[in-house]
Amino acid sequence: MGVFDTVVLTAQYAVLLLIPYLILLGGYRVLAHPLRHYPGPPLARLSDVYGAFYAWNRNLYLRTYADHLNYGPVIRQGPNKLVFNSVAAVHDIYANDRVSKSLSYVAYTVNPGKTNVINTVNKPVHRVKRKLVGAVVTERSMRTFEPTMTEQIDIFIKLLLPSPQGSSNNVVNMSTRCRHLGMDIAGYLGFGYALKLQTDNENRFLLPGMNGGLWRLNIYMQYPSLRKLGYEIVEIALTFIKGKGFLSTLTKMIQARLAQDKDAHHDLYAFMADALDAPDGDKISLSEIWTEGISFLPAAGDTTSATLSALFFYLSRNAHCRRRLADEIRSTFASSDEIRGGAQLTSCRYLRACIDEALRMSPPVPGTLWRQQLPQDGDAPWVVDGHVIPPGTQVGVSHYALHHNEEYFPDPFSFKPERWLPADEVSKEPSAANRAAFVAFSLGARGCAGKAMAYLEVGLVSAKTLWYFDFEPASEYGALGRDTNEMGEFLLHDVFTSSHDGPYLTFTPRGDLWKELAGQGQ
Numbered sequence: 001m002g003v004f005d006t007v008v009l010t011a012q013y014a015v016l017l018l019i020p021y022l023i024l025l026g027g028y029r030v031l032a033h034p035l036r037h038y039p040g041p042p043l044a045r046l047s048d049v050y051g052a053f054y055a056w057n058r059n060l061y062l063r064t065y066a067d068h069l070n071y072g073p074v075i076r077q078g079p080n081k082l083v084f085n086s087v088a089a090v091h092d093i094y095a096n097d098r099v100s101k102s103l104s105y106v107a108y109t110v111n112p113g114k115t116n117v118i119n120t121v122n123k124p125v126h127r128v129k130r131k132l133v134g135a136v137v138t139e140r141s142m143r144t145f146e147p148t149m150t151e152q153i154d155i156f157i158k159l160l161l162p163s164p165q166g167s168s169n170n171v172v173n174m175s176t177r178c179r180h181l182g183m184d185i186a187g188y189l190g191f192g193y194a195l196k197l198q199t200d201n202e203n204r205f206l207l208p209g210m211n212g213g214l215w216r217l218n219i220y221m222q223y224p225s226l227r228k229l230g231y232e233i234v235e236i237a238l239t240f241i242k243g244k245g246f247l248s249t250l251t252k253m254i255q256a257r258l259a260q261d262k263d264a265h266h267d268l269y270a271f272m273a274d275a276l277d278a279p280d281g282d283k284i285s286l287s288e289i290w291t292e293g294i295s296f297l298p299a300a301g302d303t304t305s306a307t308l309s310a311l312f313f314y315l316s317r318n319a320h321c322r323r324r325l326a327d328e329i330r331s332t333f334a335s336s337d338e339i340r341g342g343a344q345l346t347s348c349r350y351l352r353a354c355i356d357e358a359l360r361m362s363p364p365v366p367g368t369l370w371r372q373q374l375p376q377d378g379d380a381p382w383v384v385d386g387h388v389i390p391p392g393t394q395v396g397v398s399h400y401a402l403h404h405n406e407e408y409f410p411d412p413f414s415f416k417p418e419r420w421l422p423a424d425e426v427s428k429e430p431s432a433a434n435r436a437a438f439v440a441f442s443l444g445a446r447g448c449a450g451k452a453m454a455y456l457e458v459g460l461v462s463a464k465t466l467w468y469f470d471f472e473p474a475s476e477y478g479a480l481g482r483d484t485n486e487m488g489e490f491l492l493h494d495v496f497t498s499s500h501d502g503p504y505l506t507f508t509p510r511g512d513l514w515k516e517l518a519g520q521g522q
């Protein structure tokens with residue numbers, strides 16, 4: 001028998017064995033599995049292909065919202081996956097020391113041998129990484145970094161000035177502008193590196209590259225077995241050879257930084273460099289700094305730009321909110337120079353309410369963050385909102401679905417910043433029920449490390465924009481443009497974080513204030 005015949009025969013036997021195996025496995029998952037009584041889409045009960053398919057389509061979060069409407073507050077969204085839609089579940093899952101990130105995060109790594117602060121499952125290893133990365137985004141560190149951030153924001157504002165020629169060139173795609181700004185700031189904070197996406201074409205290729213990588217990793221996260229196909233190795237090798245990928249740019253950034261003194265910049269590298277020579281236990285390697293950079297740039301750049309784009313979208317569609325916010329900014333500050341981090345900015349309560357409402361409707365991390373009880377978490381039963389979770393089950397709450405749960409947020413598809421303001425003058429805080437159901441930054445030991453930075457950046461950009469400009473939707477894109485989902489919200493494409501397009505806006509300078517901008521260099 002020739003080689004070809006042997007291969008064909010082996011394949012035939014493999015298929016013959018595979019078919020009964022799949023039938024048995026499917027039968028077990030539907031009829032005998034511990035989660036068999038939970039409702040959910042039929043395909044999801046059989047296979048993680050369900051989650052992978054919608055992750056491929058970048059709309060898994062919208063599917064999860066629809067699944068809750070169809071099947072109720074607790075759904076089986078994979079053979080071993082449950083999604084909850086309640087505040088009680090948020091508490092039991094994310095504010096719980098006896099739970100870990102699920103093993104699906106292992107698939108959320110460029111190189112499974114090297115993990116970073118976001119995808120590390122092991123708790124002691126995570127604590128070391130969180131201490132290092134967390135140090136660069138504390139409020140104190142932000143005060144030192146703020147002048148660099150402000151320089152980039154001033155460039156952003158100046159670029160909004162309409163060109164003297166008029167014409168449709170003056171229609172601004174805010175997603176593009178906000179992503180350039182977000183990544184420029186992240187480049188400086190990560191590695192003191194001037195990516196210059198706002199003003200220069202040279203490095204802009206890295207945005208689609210980064211987005212494609214996040215999309216692929218998100219699919220693997222829903223269906224880790226897909227990763228075993230090893231397709232990404234070929235792609236990573238090709239981008240390195242072409243020298244134009246996100247990863248090769250990251251390498252260039254780190255090499256440039258290594259050539260400088262450790263304290264040349266106030267950046268992530270400066271905080272991590274000491275750990276290169278630290279005693280065992282706290283010591284890290286250079287490749288770990290590289291691995292940290294892979295997640296740091298999108299974590300810091302992509303999320304803030306999604307928030308800003310969504311905020312501009314909702315303000316452009318809600319003229320009364322835009323006017324009220326403009327009044328607040330223009331009456332709080334006496335000049336643009338006064339717009340900086342601190343008590344005055346924090347006193348802008350309507351600004352904070354608008355930001356939180358944009359984050360509620362369009363959370364930049366819109367999907368379900370999977371958690372799991374691992375052997376090292378102990379063997380006491382894990383109870384989530386009254387349900388005892390069988391070992392091996394991945395559990396989570398979908399940010400988007402919870403933020404649109406009418407029990408917590410009545411009229412969830414309407415932009416209502418007022419829901420974040422105190423109900424009366426005596427109470428200074430918005431309703432506790434709203435706060436408890438607000439999970440845009442997640443919570444607990446694995447909650448967002450960069451929350452203070454996010455509010456500072458988004459607050460400064462929106463306040464400065466409204467200081468200098470009035471804006472409205474560009475008429476040719478209509479009130480419901482290509483940036484809108486079927487519920488009339490800003491459309492996010494879920495890649496774990498999110499990609500987006502629009503809103504398309506036109507800007508009118510306020511009085512003569514723009515002359516200050518025209519005088520500034522870039």
Ligand code: HEM
Nearest residue numbers: 117299300303304307365369440441442446448449450454
């Ligand atoms: C509005 C903007 C932002 C949102 C909505 C957001 C949201 C989140 C969420 C939901 C997580 C949890 C991810 C998970 O459990 O897998 C997270 C983690 C994280 N975020 Fe943010 N983020 C934002 C901005 C930032 C910024 C500006 C930074 C700055 C570097 C940052 C750094 C991180 C880090 C380091 C983690 C990992 C925390 C850990 O596991 O210890 N984020 N973020």
